[in-house]
Amino acid sequence: MAEVKLLGFWYSPFSHRVEWALKIKGVKYEYIEEDRNSKSPLLLQSNPVHKKIPVLIHNGKPICESMVILEYIDETFEGPSILPKDPYDRALARFWVKFLDDKIAAMIKTFFRKGEEQEKGKEEVCEMLKVLDNELKDKKFFVGDKFGFADMAANLVGLWLGVFEEASGLVPLVTSEKFPNFCAWRDEYINCSQVKEYLPPRRDELVAFFQARARAAAKK
Template identity: 80%
Template sequence: MVDVKLLGLWYNPFSHRVEWALKIKGVEYEYIEDDLHNKSSLLLESNPIHKKVPVLIHNGKPICESMVIVEYIDETFEGPSILPKDPYDRAIARFWAKFLDDKMAAVGKSFFLKGEEQEKAKEEAYEILKILDNELKDKKLFVGDKFGFADIAANFMGIWVEVFEEASGVVLVTCHTPKPDVMARAQTPPDT
């Protein structure tokens, strides 16, 4: 019997964060696709505050918010560490994860706003991408030599920015970043 369930959505980058953490740890789980236009009673009971995915249910107890869930998975299940063991590296990984979460909305706005507001959002998104490009330079990963916490947090950038570019016609990565492959590195989940 599976005692781990993930309420998610196939196109939700936050759900992918949790799936990648479960994959790294080798945890078997039941995936339950939710419909955000017709939210299930399980979702509403499990996340009554935000009423959104992802939600991890472990032994009947719900955990909400993707990066909180990732830390829970890292602390609860056997397998390779997601957060670095070194306290300094762990702090740096948490810093980049928070930076990415704080700035993700600005990148999203650049695709959905119009006119002057969109141009302002595009400039902010470009500055964020420059910061990430500078941080990664010739590195494949944010901290250390294995895919981890900050890399999981960055999945939105790697997976969805180019999808939104193509769908909306708004270009951020391919024309602006000096090294477009920086975002491409986050497109592939870790091998386990």
């Protein structure tokens, strides 16, 4: 039997993407929780370039970066397809994954900044939401009529964006008045059976964790 290990953080949307894919494929794996402040020798050895999670280790060989890992899982293990079969739909899925991942670093930092930096960050988040609001009109999934690759990447905005908002204590940026299509999609996304089963159940703990990070950032 193949040996599969996943190095991650319980509060990371990137770790949860990989867990999601493994569970959908029915792959048995060992989850290893890493310490953000004291990374293990296994993590540093497995990802010497970026020194970050998630890392999938399959038969002793490490694979890094969450969406690269998802493609590897899809190609390596039997089970439901994660990427669309149609080449054009695959290209669309990869496009939206890149869009989301390009925006997420700025989105996360926004909720832990102060003053002018925070205001500029909020503007960037709103621009991202405008794009998504336009794209998601009357759509249940990002690509086609099947849950898949881009939808896994969308956990960043489907769940974690709301967690960051709540944890930071800022006036909510995401409202149904401003972004009706996005909000309708988000509500459908979180409650969709294909999603709900795999999202982290401890939302209150996620909020508490990021509240602590927001307080620590405010003291700097």
